[in-house]
Amino acid sequence: MKKNLKRVLGLVVVFVLLASLMTGCGGGNNTSQPGEEENKEGEVVKLKHWLWLDNPNDPTFAQLVEEFNNTHPNIQVEFEVIGWNDFHTKLLSSVTGGSGPDTSSFKLTWQPEFIGQDALLPLDDFLNEWQGKSDVVDNLWDVLKYEDGKHYVMPWELQVLYMYYRPSMFKEAGVEVPETWDDFLEVCKKLTKDTDGDEKIDQYGFAMRGARGGHEPWASFVLASVPGNTFFDENGNCTFTTPEAIKANEFFLDLYRKHKVVPPTAPGDGFNEIIANFKSGKAAMVVHHIKSSNDMIQQFGDDVDAFAVPAGPHGRWTSMGDTENVIYKSTKHPKEAFTFISWLSEKEQMLRWCKTTGNVPILKSLQDEDEFKNNRFMQASFESMPYAHVYPINENMGEWIESLWPATTQQALEGKIDSKTMMEILAEGMTK
Amino acid sequence: MQKHWSKLIPYILVAPAFILMLLVVGYPILNSIYMSFLDYTLFKPKDIKFVGLANYLKVLSDPIFRESLLNTVLWVVFGVFFQFLFGLILALLLNRKFKGRGIVRSVILIPWVTPGVLIGLMWRWMYDGNYGVINDILSKLHIIDNFIPWLSSSDTSMASVIITIIWQGIPFFAIMLLAGLQAIPQELYESAYVDGAGSWHTFWHITLPMLKPTILISTLLRIIWVANSVDVIYIMTGGGPGYSTHTLSVYTYIKAQKALDFGYSATLAIYLTVMLASVAFVYFKNLNLKEVR
Numbered sequence: 001m002k003k004n005l006k007r008v009l010g011l012v013v014v015f016v017l018l019a020s021l022m023t024g025c026g027g028g029n030n031t032s033q034p035g036e037e038e039n040k041e042g043e044v045v046k047l048k049h050w051l052w053l054d055n056p057n058d059p060t061f062a063q064l065v066e067e068f069n070n071t072h073p074n075i076q077v078e079f080e081v082i083g084w085n086d087f088h089t090k091l092l093s094s095v096t097g098g099s100g101p102d103t104s105s106f107k108l109t110w111q112p113e114f115i116g117q118d119a120l121l122p123l124d125d126f127l128n129e130w131q132g133k134s135d136v137v138d139n140l141w142d143v144l145k146y147e148d149g150k151h152y153v154m155p156w157e158l159q160v161l162y163m164y165y166r167p168s169m170f171k172e173a174g175v176e177v178p179e180t181w182d183d184f185l186e187v188c189k190k191l192t193k194d195t196d197g198d199e200k201i202d203q204y205g206f207a208m209r210g211a212r213g214g215h216e217p218w219a220s221f222v223l224a225s226v227p228g229n230t231f232f233d234e235n236g237n238c239t240f241t242t243p244e245a246i247k248a249n250e251f252f253l254d255l256y257r258k259h260k261v262v263p264p265t266a267p268g269d270g271f272n273e274i275i276a277n278f279k280s281g282k283a284a285m286v287v288h289h290i291k292s293s294n295d296m297i298q299q300f301g302d303d304v305d306a307f308a309v310p311a312g313p314h315g316r317w318t319s320m321g322d323t324e325n326v327i328y329k330s331t332k333h334p335k336e337a338f339t340f341i342s343w344l345s346e347k348e349q350m351l352r353w354c355k356t357t358g359n360v361p362i363l364k365s366l367q368d369e370d371e372f373k374n375n376r377f378m379q380a381s382f383e384s385m386p387y388a389h390v391y392p393i394n395e396n397m398g399e400w401i402e403s404l405w406p407a408t409t410q411q412a413l414e415g416k417i418d419s420k421t422m423m424e425i426l427a428e429g430m431t432k
Numbered sequence: 433m434q435k436h437w438s439k440l441i442p443y444i445l446v447a448p449a450f451i452l453m454l455l456v457v458g459y460p461i462l463n464s465i466y467m468s469f470l471d472y473t474l475f476k477p478k479d480i481k482f483v484g485l486a487n488y489l490k491v492l493s494d495p496i497f498r499e500s501l502l503n504t505v506l507w508v509v510f511g512v513f514f515q516f517l518f519g520l521i522l523a524l525l526l527n528r529k530f531k532g533r534g535i536v537r538s539v540i541l542i543p544w545v546t547p548g549v550l551i552g553l554m555w556r557w558m559y560d561g562n563y564g565v566i567n568d569i570l571s572k573l574h575i576i577d578n579f580i581p582w583l584s585s586s587d588t589s590m591a592s593v594i595i596t597i598i599w600q601g602i603p604f605f606a607i608m609l610l611a612g613l614q615a616i617p618q619e620l621y622e623s624a625y626v627d628g629a630g631s632w633h634t635f636w637h638i639t640l641p642m643l644k645p646t647i648l649i650s651t652l653l654r655i656i657w658v659a660n661s662v663d664v665i666y667i668m669t670g671g672g673p674g675y676s677t678h679t680l681s682v683y684t685y686i687k688a689q690k691a692l693d694f695g696y697s698a699t700l701a702i703y704l705t706v707m708l709a710s711v712a713f714v715y716f717k718n719l720n721l722k723e724v725r
Contacts, residue, residue, distance in 0.1 A: 092474070113475050200578060210584070212670060265561035267673040268584030273562075282562055395475035399691035403671070410673035414586055 045336045049079040050104040052087045054291065060356045064349055068340060075336045095119050095328060102331035103341055106153060106324045111146055112395045114326075121327040122150040126338040132346050135363045143320065143390055153324035154341045157359045159289035160388045161216055161309065161319045162380040164296060168303045169203070169284040177307045181221060181251065184310045188261035191284040201260075207274035207283035208255060208262035210413055214270075215391070215405040216319035217287035217309075221252040224312025231392050231430070238427035241420075248312060250419040253412055267410040289321055290360055293377040306380035320388040360385075396430055404429045467698040474692035487699035497700070500678040504659060504704075506590060507679050511597045511658045516651055518598065519605020524639075526606065527613045537610075544603035552667025555596045559583050559668075583669050586676035593665050593677055597658060605650060612646030613639070652715055656708055680704045 053061060065077050080101070082090055087105075092113060094100040100119075114120050127133055133141075136155060144153055165177070173191050178184040188205025195203050209217055223229045225248035226239045239245055256266050263269065263277055278286040279299050287309065296304045309318045325341035327334055343349060347363060354361045355371060360381045372378040391397060405426065412422040471483045491497050526537055543551070558565050561581030570576045582592045616639065624634045662685045665671065671678040671686060678686075680700060688697035 116476060116478060211672065263562060264579070265581040265584040268561070268581065268669065277562060280563070395473070398475060399693070402690035403686050406670070406672055407674050410586075411675075414673060416586075416674060 044073070045075050045333045047075060047077045047103060047331075047333065047337055047340060048101040049077055049340070050082055050087075050091065050101040051079060052084040052105060053081055054084075054357065056081060056083075058356060060353065064344065064352065068343055072339065072343075075333075075339060077340055095330075098330065100328055100330060102333065103325060103327050103337045105156070106326040108144065108153065108322050108324065108390055109393055109397060109401075111152060111393055115146065115148075115152060116395070119328055119330070120152040121329050121331070121334055121337075122152055123154060123327065123338065124151050126335075126342070127151060127154075130338075130342050132342065132363065135347070135365050137362055137364055137367075137385055139386060139388070140362060143388075144322075144324070147393070153326050154338075154345055155322070155362045156325050156341075156345055157321075157323035157353075157357070158362050159291055159321035159360055160381045160384045161220070161287050161289050161321070162306050162377075162384050163285055163287055163309055164278065164292070164304060164306055165285045166278075166281075166300070166303055167305050169281075173284075178310050181224065181248075181310045181312050185251070185255070185259065185261070188255065188285075189259060192259075192261045203281065204263050204277075204283045205261040205285060206255065207269070207277040207286040208266040209269055209271070209274050209287070210256070210267035210406070210410055211270035211273075212402065212406050214409065215401055218252060218405075218409070219391070220287070220309040220316070220318050221312075222248045223317035224248070224310070225314060227314050229315060229317040229387065229389075238431055240423040240427040240430075244313070246419050246423050249412075249423055253419055253422075256413050257415060267413045290377050290381050291358055293375075294358055306377050308380060308384045316384075316387045318384050318388050320390050322390065392430065396432060400426075400429045464698040464701055467694055468702050470695045472693070472695035472698075474694065483695070487696050488703075490696070491699055491703060496675050496678060496683060497680075497703075499675045500680045500683040503590060503675075503677065504679040504681075507594060507597070507665075508655055508659050510594050511601070512651060512654050514594075514598045515601035515654060516605050516647070518602045520609055522602060522606040523609035523613055526610050540606060541603050543600050544607075546600075548600070548661065548663035549667055551596060551600055552664045555592075555599075555664075556583065556668045559592055584673055586673050589669055589673060589676050593668055596664055596668065597661070600664070601654060601658070604654065608646055608650040609643060612643045616642045648715070652712060655711060659704065659708055 049065075051061070061079070061081075065079055069076050088107075088110065091100065091104060092110075095114065096117060096119075111120070137158075140155055140158075141151070144151055144155060146152055169191060170176070170187075173187075173193070175187045175190050178187045184206075191203065191205040192201060193203055194201055208214070222240070222245050223231070225244045226242065227244070231239060233239055240249075255262050263282060265273065269277070274283070274286050275288070275292065275295075277283040279296075293306075309316055325344060327337045327341065331337050344353070345362065347365060350361055350363055351366055351369065351371075353359065354366070360378065361367065361369075361372065366372065367382055372382075391401070408417070408422050408425050408429075411417050412419065417425075468487055469482060469484060470480055471486070472480050522540065526533065526540075546554075557563075559567075559582040561567065561579055561584055564579075564582070566582070567576070567579040571579065580588065582588045620638050620642070621634055624638060629637070659679075660681050662681050665677050665679060665682050666685060669677045671682045681704060684697050684700040684704065687693050687700060691697075
């Protein structure tokens with residue numbers, strides 16, 4: 001018995017040793033391959049590109065890449081589509097671990113994490129040479145500039161938030177499109193009513209978003225009352241705690257607390273809920289961008305239209321959604337990588353991309369295309385662009401957007417804290 | 433030589449399992465303890481530094497931690513107690529003989545085998561303040577006049593998620609207790625019957641004491657699971673409105689996944705682990721399992 005065991009053990013040990021030898025060999029092979037490739041000069045350059053797609057079934061991107069590869073025989077791009085939910089995590093861990101792609105889609109808000117570890121390539125030298133630079137819409141290069149004054153991103157996709165509304169409901173209530181936030185309140189009051197005679201309110205003025213993501217429409221209320229429409233004044237102090245901002249925030253909260261012109265579920269309503277409320281006729285107005293427009297037209301046909309977010313005492317502010325392309329410092333072929341990502345943003349490709357995905361074109365020369373000129377939602381987007389901005393970008397903002405804003409706003413909507421306290425918490429969270 | 437070998441063999445045989453446990457359990461635990469002493473935020477990967485007990489002290493003065501702790505107590509106490517109560521009732525019913533008992537026994541398992549994410553989504557729609565079926569039924573029965581935003585108001589949000597977790601956990605108790613019930617020797621009931629004991633007396637003096645070991649183990653397990661569960665609450669309310677449904681595990685999750693603050697999050701996790709361990713300790717100490725047997 002014992003002898004048998006010994007034999008078995010011996011065998012196990014031998015197998016374990018063999019196995020480790022085998023993995024040793026495998027490892028050796030794997031590491032030697034990229035080295036060989038690097039030595040071949042003047043050969044075809046291979047680029048790895050990562051992106052997410054809003055519609056994974058859309059073949060347009062694959063077609064674009066195929067066309068690029070055909071027209072640029074010295075560069076071969078391989079792309080990988082990664083789901084949006086995992087994209088950020090996977091990108092961050094791969095880039096940190098040194099196995100990231102050469103280029104990828106990117107969100108402006110991710111800059112601090114990636115620039116913080118010196119992973120992104122500044123593009124200014126390339127951009128100055130790029131012929132399309134001056135065709136990009138005004139104001140965009142400013143918005144995309146990082147706090148050190150450099151540009152790390154190539155603009156690609158753009159959406160601007162504006163107000164969707166139902167003309168039939170407006171007509172029935174006898175109201176016009178509001179120009180200012182004060183008008184907006186009056187319009188909301190008239191739109192909030194009982195439509196089927198059971199003495200219960202079943203139509204509300206505005207689908208307020210009190211849960212995650214609501215900070216974007218919210219800032220349109222607040223910053224329209226702040227001189228200069230900025231998050232920080234010249235001295236670097238957060239403008240949220242100024243009396244004007246606190247008052248504007250009070251106005252926002254009162255839509256729910258006092259006037260009750262938004263659905264009673266507003267504090268918990270996220271994207272799906274506000275869109276459902278609008279589409280079911282529970283709300284007459286909702287803030288979103290161009291990407292909802294096809295869906296809305298399908299549902300309502302002509303009975304849906306758009307206007308720019310109303311103005312406050314200091315003008316208008318609206319939020320911009322963005323996707324850019326970036327190059328990682330780890331790439332061995334920065335020049336070819338720029339050729340690829342700039343090609344994506346050039347006129348013809350941009351036109352094709354915007355037509356199929358419904359994004360707002362970033363190039364001025366495309367705004368006159370019939371396709372966009374006759375689209376009322378594109379027009380609302382173009383109109384809103386001069387005052388479209390993004391939130392400040394720093395390492396506090398991830399938590400601020402994901403949990404601090406919703407939790408604090410919900411507390412204020414329920415009357416647990418007042419407008420001033422809410423703004424102090426939000427200002428502190430932004431600057432700590 | 434032979435003797436040495438025979439002494440070593442048990443160790444060699446358990447070594448693979450031991451090493452595996454060390455890798456998948458030991459390392460993460462030690463690493464979280466280590467991380468809790470660091471200022472470790474993934475947004476600042478270059479500024480990771482040792483801060484000693486700073487995280488532990490920060491937790492104690494954190495108002496969100498206090499609210500989460502209170503919510504965790506409510507969540508666990510009410511959640512587990514009612515799961516147990518309804519589970520016991522169900523087990524007693526299922527222990528009787530009736531037609532179709534086999535089918536019923538497997539059907540009641542459905543809530544337990546449904547993934548937590550799915551349960552969260554399902555109940556979120558049922559609770560929905562505009563179109564939810566719960567509001568619809570209550571208003572058709574004229575119990576409520578206006579639809580109630582169950583999950584969007586902090587008055588009702590915690591109770592709503594607790595009801596969901598109760599629904600999920602009842603089958604677990606029912607099955608565990610049913611197994612316990614069937615292990616009770618029939619002779620005990622027969623002799624009690626001969627002695628003239630009523631059904632209340634038999635339940636109180638035979639069923640419950642005999643079930644005690646099962647009850648202890650299953651409630652302890654469930655306390656730990658419920659305290660650690662994130663999915664149902666996170667899907668249903670995201671911890672809101674405000675912080676009204678933040679439990680410690682939800683708070684830990686949000687801190688790690690949304691704020692990428694791994695240091696603070698590890699500290700929260702360790703507080704929760706220590707608390708759960710002390711609950712388990714007190715549990716075993718006061719209700720000695722051997723005595724029960």
